[in-house]
Amino acid sequence: xxxxxxxxxxxxxxxxxxxxxxxxxxxxxxxxxxxxxxxxxxxxxxxxxxxxxxxxxxxxxxxxxxxxxxxxxxxxxxxxxxxxxxxxxxxxxxxxxxxxxxxxxxxxxxxxxxxxxxxxxxxxxxxxxxxxxxxxxxxxxxxxxxxxxxxxxxxxxxxxxxxxxxxxxxxxxxxxxxxxxxxxxxxxxxxxxxxxxxxxxxxxxxxxxxxxxxxxxxxxxxxxxxxxxxxxxxxxxxxxxxx
Numbered sequence: 355x356x357x358x359x360x361x362x363x364x365x366x367x368x369x370x371x372x373x374x375x376x377x378x379x380x381x382x383x384x385x386x387x388x389x390x391x392x393x394x395x396x397x398x399x400x401x402x403x404x405x406x407x408x409x410x411x412x413x414x415x416x417x418x419x420x421x422x423x424x425x426x427x428x429x430x431x432x433x434x435x436x437x438x439x440x441x442x443x444x445x446x447x448x449x450x451x452x453x454x455x456x457x458x459x460x461x462x463x464x465x466x467x468x469x470x471x472x473x474x475x476x477x478x479x480x481x482x483x484x485x486x487x488x489x490x491x492x493x494x495x496x497x498x499x500x501x502x503x504x505x506x507x508x509x510x511x512x513x514x515x516x517x518x519x520x521x522x523x524x525x526x527x528x529x530x531x532x533x534x535x536x537x538x539x540x541x542x543x544x545x546x547x548x549x550x551x552x553x554x555x556x557x558x559x560x561x562x563x564x565x566x567x568x569x570x571x572x573x574x575x576x577x578x579x580x581x582x583x584x585x586x587x588x589x590x591x592x593x594x595x596x597x
Contacts, residue, residue, distance in 0.1 A: 437477040443515035447552035448479035455548050457561035460581065465529040465568075466588070468581055471548050472521040480513030484576045485524050486550035487595070489569060492543040492562065501538050503527075503572035504591040513551075514577040522577040523584040528563075530589070533570040541569050 436442060452475035460466040469485055489501040503526060516522050526544070529537065542565065547558045563569075574595065575588030 438518045439478060440515040440517070443478035443480045443517065444512050446477065446479050447513065448473070448481050448516060448549050450548070450553060450557045451475070452477070452479050453548060455546065455559055457544060457546060457559075460525070460585070463527075463585065465527055465532060466585060467526045467528065467544070468584070469524040469526060469546055469548075470521050471516065471524075471577070473516045473518055476518060478515060478517045481516055481522055481577055482549045482551035483509050483511065483514055484550075484574065486547040486558075487526055487574050488545045489528075489538070489541045489563075489572065490543055490545065491540050492560070494540075499538070499540055501541060501569060501572065502595040503574035505574050505593055505595050506576055506587055506590045507593045509576065520579075522579065523581045524577050525575045525581065525584040525588040527573045527585075527588050529568045529570045530573050531570065533568065536570055538569040541567070 448471075452473055454472040454474050456468075456470045456472075458468050458470065460468050469487075471481060471485075473479060484505060487503055489503070491499065514522055542563050544561045544563060545558050546561065547553055547555065549557075573588045573591035575584050575586070575591060578584040578587055
């Protein structure tokens, strides 16, 4: 036997906040005539991920793009110090293209010649401690008589650092004793390889000597930062130059 149950109106009003008003009446079986209670509001769906900026990182924030690392400041180069520093020079031997090389008389010392090597590039580089020098005849092209200068004893150590725009000097004294007799004959050219430790023989430069230049027991000094110091080094030369 079925029965119909009335629900006080006040209860219906209170329940309306959670259920539809039709839930206040039930059918004869006691079941709700509106079906199951209204479903609770589902949680908001997660926001769709923002588009990738192409780097594998989510977009929407400030981030460096791949390969956009800031450049080192102050002329720094990868793997070392500043490009115009002694430390950089010692790890980077000079090339012929970086240098301007001259061979000039020294007015205050008529028997001496100055080999000046200037760094004209934008990076420091390192020179061998002393250039390689031969004196010979241009006509014989190295097949005739060759005179080699004496060099200082006990040379050793790191490369001579040559900073950007700076010069290194080596002095060649053609006739230290100013001898008038016993001088070499047929010599009219000086061959200079600025950096024998790192440059090929093809980088050798040839400088002419005036006719009548007297050559006797020539001496060659190490690279120095001033001509005066280079001349002092030449004065100490006592050992045969090595090929």
